Amino acid sequence: MVQYKRYERYKDSGVEWLGEVPENWSVDRLKSSVKSLKNGVWGDDPKGNENDVFCVRVADFNRNKYEVETEEFTVRNLGREKQKAFILKKGDLLIEKSGGGDNQPVGFVVRYNREEPAIYANFMARMHLNEKISCSNFFKYVHSSIYANRINVRSIKQTTGIQNLDTDYYLQEIVVYPTLQEQIKISEFLDQKTAEIDSLITDKEKLIALSEKQRQAIITETVTKGLDLDVKMKDSGVEWIGKIPEHWEICEFRRISTLQQGLQIAQEERFSEGGPGRFEYITIKYLNSLRTELDKEFIENPNKRVICYPEEILLARTGATGVVVTNIFGVFHNNFFKVNFNKSRIGRDYLVYYLKQVKIQEHFKLVAGTTTIPDLNHGEFLSTKCLIPPVSEQIQIVDFLDSCISDIDSLITEIKNQINKLKEYRQSLIYEAVTGKINVRDVAAGY
Known part of the structure; x- marks a missing residue:
């Protein structure tokens, strides 16, 4: 990484x-940067x-560029006179309050940063x-640092099921004020450098997409054509x-498998913590990559028929139709089938x-329908065709795919770490x- 002057x-x-800041920079509350603040409508x-x-x-x-960006605005209706108090000017900052x-x-x-x-x-x-x-382009970056350092969290007033930001308290936070001209130079530098970094990230994300496509192609080709290129x-x-x-x-899946659908457990019967006699409740939220320990739910003394063990297979019926879940232990929601x-x-x-x-993923999505909530029913799954090689050949296919997929997954993990x-x-x-930890005033464009 480039080493910048101090x-x-x-x-x-x-x-x-904030720590130490340049000697000639002012230190003041965020409120000083704001002429007026008005809630939306x-x-x-x-x-x-x-x-x-x-x-x-x-x-x-x-949330990456810190700008308003949309392909199509939502349209609302508000009297022209009332609109005047809420019309945005280019350069205004918007803060999420609730x-x-x-x-x-x-x-x-x-x-x-729009003209409309x-x-x-x-x-x-x-x-x-x-x-x-205050230069608004500079202060969007100031606010992004406040957010990244979670300074905003101390201004949040948590109410039932929703967060509310106390903007008066938030604007009491202390920030630094370079001269206006210096703010402009710093924001122009950051516009350029963040765009360069974002371009690198985009290239790496494309590489991940290609690797994932390759992984899918290898799996599909192997489980439908086998490993012997000369076979009849x-x-x-x-x-x-x-x-x-x-x-x-x-043959159809009905010849080799049966399905067990999960249960919808009422919210009042769920617990936020585990313990003796409690089982994790596996819902579609389980598939969320941002899921944390705090998102887990548990239930007590479930019916044994809706318990899934690590060696068993769950298939998403709705919500993420066709997604396969394995190596878990818990009670599964009725959005899943156990196969x-x-x-x-x-x-x-x-x-x-x-x-x-x-x-087969595409087939499941097709037969699940195009309604608001696609639903793969028992009959559609059980009538789907399954290919069954000899057991010895199944083992060879699995060994081959385990090795190939492991290599691809390792590459994807490395790229994600780089991102x-x-x-x-x-x-x-x-x-x-x-x-002000670095001095970028004199960094030439394109440096």
Whole structure:
């Protein structure tokens, strides 16, 4: 990483998260940067008349660029006179006041950098900045550092099921103020450098996508064609499967498996902590990569038929139709099927790979329907075709795929680690620039 110069002299800011700051920078409350703050408005449903207006929602926050970004604005209806008090100006900052959660608390700030006239929803507040001492592009980065360091969390007033940000308290936080000209230079530097880092991240994310596509292709090719390139083939009779090795058996899942559907457990019967006699409750939330220990739920003394053991297979029926879950122990929700299979005819690991292949995943999504909540029913699953090689060949396929997938997964893990380091560097660079730990005033464009 590039080593940047420091300022000549520093002073103690008196604030722990800021530390030492350049001697000639002012130290003051966030409130000084803000000329006015006003809560948003939701308005009425659009009516197709002159009072219809674009409305910014929290969903329009680009949390990577700290800007409002959307392909299509929400339209609301608000009288023209009332609109005047809520119309955004280019450069206004918007702060999320209500909503959030443990993983993504309220207090995130974005800059409105659009030309379109728009109002803003009632879950946020608009900050007009004091332009004499505040560059909005610089302060979007200041707020991002406040958020990254979780300084905003101490201004959150938690109510039942929702977070609310006390903006008066939040604006009492201490930040530093370079000169206005220096703010502009720092923000231009950060615009350039964050864009460069984001480009690197995008390239690595594309590499992950290609690796995942390769993984899926290998699984699909192997569980439908086998490992012997010279084997004689036959028509499977199923369009989405195509030709298969001549000696492989093909049959409906109903011939080799049965399904057990889970249970919907009432919220009042769930516990937030485990303990003797309690089992983890496996819902679709289990598939969320951001899930934490705090998200876990438990139930007591369940019916044994809805307990899943690590060696068993769950298949998502709704919500994430066709997703396979293994190596878990707990009680499963009725959004899942447990797939019970004839172990003498098909091995567990081979079956898992077969259920993970692209072609059958696409088939399950197709037969689950295109309604608001797709639902894979028992009959559609049981009538789906399954390919069954000899058991000895299943073992060879599993060994081959285990080795290939392990290599690909290791590569993906390494790339993800690189992305995380880039993201950490990006946030560190922002923090160091807006708090004066590095001097970027004279860094030439393109450096």
